[in-house]
Amino acid sequence: MALTSSAAPAASGTDAAGVPRDTGAPPRRRRQAHRRGTGFERAMRWVWVVAIVALIGYPVAQVFGQSFVADDGGFTLGNYGLLASEPRLVEAILNSLWIASGTVVGSLLLGLPVAWFAVRTDLPFRRFFRGTAVLTFAAPSFIAALGWILLLGPRNGLLNTTLMSLFGLESAPFDIFSPWGIIFVLSLFLYPLVFLPVSAALEGIDPALEHAAASLGASRARVLRTVTFPVIAPALIAGSILVFVSAAVIFGPVAILGAPTGFQTIPTVLLSLMQFPPRIEAAAVISVPILVIIAGLLLVQRRLVGGKKFTVIGGKPGRQELTHLGPAGRVAGLAFCTLVVVLSIVLPFGILLATSFREALGRPFGADNFTLTGNYEQVFSQPLITAAMGNSFFLAVAATVLALALALLASWLVHRTRARSNAVIAPAMAAPLAFPGAVLGIGLIIAYAAPPFGLGGSLTILLIAYVGSALPLTFAYVHAGMGQIGAEVEEASRSLGASWARTWRRITVPLLRPSLLAAGLLNFVLLFRELEMSVFLYTGANPTIATVLYNLSNESLYQRVGALSVVILLINIVVAVIAMRLLDHRPGESRRRRTTPRPDAHASSEEAA
């Protein structure tokens, strides 16, 4: 926005020079809404457009396009005939739907009770249970799946062998390598998607609503059914949709737990289609309907979340009346919530930690089967692993920085410029949420792997993938942060003689620092152990830490799997804790409130959280 005072020679107004000036009489022509659209602003808008097209638009368009390309390069609808001729494609879709539906049920069974206990009762440690739900979500699900193999594997699973010896069973009671096992692991990982919105909704219910119903003689059950449930229903359905979508397209746990029995869902069948020789048209044909369904479901979900605002956030946070649990209720509540924490975090990650100190997998746990550093040394002595560590670290940092820069640019455009096209920016930044990692990965392969780009097997193609997938989260945080900084705060700086650049350096970025840090750290965590896209894009030349771990587990090298998992988890936890600290107490929050209170600030930060 720093511009032209350099001035055309005769800009002093009275100039004739052929420039039609409409001083005085109201100009005839209707001016475009905004001529402030200066060179700089236009350039920035183009930078954003090019970036989004390159990161998301072009690869996804390629997937659509390839589904209509015949062998000879012409247009055809014939590819969709593959859905009929290759039963495994349809089977994979049905498997995905079955896994997704089962996971929704499982997540509701876990999430709803925990939400009620944590928000509406006087259960001891309820804050702790809330915190762990958030933590679970930040934990990597495919590592949890590895843990469950060690617990419930049909041959050597620790829980299975324990139960067998306790009850003298002939065979293992549980088999984690089954659809049920997958649903079990996914529910434990995805239930926070139900828990978080529902507990927010429960918290937002004005107790007066429930009192009113109770005072009219409604029983507690009736109040729950007629008042409480309708209010939380949108949050509940929205959360369920997110669980459904996530479970239908998640790769890691399904690949790890489904491989031994050849159970395939959409992302795993996509991966096998992309193995040499790649069958791109088949992959595209299966991706397109998935994209359409997901887009539809997410639109419904957004609607519900949008509607939520006026049903739930009614202004002041209502003083919640906590249900007093009797002794039996307390025991039941504590037992249930503890079980969820044990199953989702303690057991799977605990067994990995224990296994990482185990010398031989064949022998039982014991003092004679203990090595403190042996497995870790083995892990770190492999050049492949250290190289992968380096790659993942570099990719996570670089992609986070680039995504933050793009998010800053996008939210600047939305908040500080006026153009009709601004309306597409927020949806575009959120769009990657709707694209399964597998589909985006395939799109990137089609788009950039071959010449003229020739990026196949390079770090660059992974970087492109990571930046694209990081956009929704970064944008949500930065956008919310920017919404709390009124334009006047920047204008005040400009009017006091500070250039645009100085204003950003001294005012805007410092005020955004909490949002930038939180978004950056969370992104780092998620990208450092990214598997969903990496598994499509890596080769021997660009391994990442998650793909190395995935391969170790395919080779059943579980002590090393344990050691490497522990390393990843430690990095994960440290960064996540820092991020949560920063989010929780939000330095400057109380000060910021005074700047420019914006009506939407609350809502948008809500959305980001």
Place this chain on the structure above:
Amino acid sequence: MTHLVMSGLTKSFGAARVVDGVDLSIEEGEAVVLLGPSGCGKTTCLRMIAGFERPDAGEIRLRDEVLVGGRTFVPPERRRMSVVFQSYALWPHLSVRENVGYGPTTAKVGRAEVRRRTDEALSMVQLDGLADRYAHQLSGGQQQRVALARALVNDPALLLLDEPLSNLDTRLREEMRSEVKRIQRSLGVTMVYVTHDQAEALSLADRLVVMHDGRIVQVGSPEDVYRRPRTGFVARALGATNVLPATVRGAVGGAVALELPGGVPVEADAPADGPLGEGQAVMVSVRPGDVRLTPADPGDTSGAVVREALFFGDHVQYSVELPGLTEPIKATGPSVGRLQPGQAVSLGVDRGAAAVLGDRPAAATEHVSAVPAPVPGRSAA
């Protein structure tokens, strides 16, 4: 000396033209107040002066320099205009001292000089002791003072204030109003002040600019605009008034004799824009305080009757019904000897207190009442 000149300023947001051909010159050291209802374009004018908005057409000049016009656009940081915002826009991550010192620091005048100017500005707004606080540790009035100090410290060519007092409570607002006036006077700084509050406008302005629908409708000294509003809109913008139909009965020197419905005589200054003919129908503005009510004379045929009398301690507010008018006339009177509802009264208007408006009677009836009946037609006949 002419300081700032705006000519032909026009600005649209989408299809809405918010500023529609504004011409205004501001003298050095002058306090100009832009007054008008929300959406009249006053804030947009201010923002165009500051450089936050670029006009679609027109020109702004500061002395000899073109700030905007043609292809020229001087960015805000090179205009030397300080803005005090309605929201204060203090920077929450900086202390009071850092907020106020931001301008001088940016100008790189040296640390000692920054400190000197900052201290000077803080003592100007009487905040000497609070330099190390943060905005959230200050009261609303103190935040307002910091915003003012931050704006003054840069020795601005123009001080721009955008409804700076509207977030304060009434008592504080009055206090800050005189504070702003005192500081502006003592520094002799040229000021453009935007408000919708008539008391602020009248008390702060050397020159008052009333805006309506993106245009300037009247400019003048506060007294002049208050006493001689050119339209019913201007009259109302400056306080409660009665806009009434009247008939011209003759002109004496610089004054015009008029007659309200019911034969009530009124005398007004002759309007500047041409003589009025006898029998002509006009609209006049009469402030409630200038209406005199007395118990009806025996010969009074106006038929005026008190409908309502509200007691306010030091004065009484009356609504008086006058046959021929759809709306009652508002009047204030002393609280001693108050008149009772239902009482017949004689109306009088202080000599010279009425103002003949430029509104045409037929059009003006819309202002008089929402009822479409064209009452003034009778008096015009």
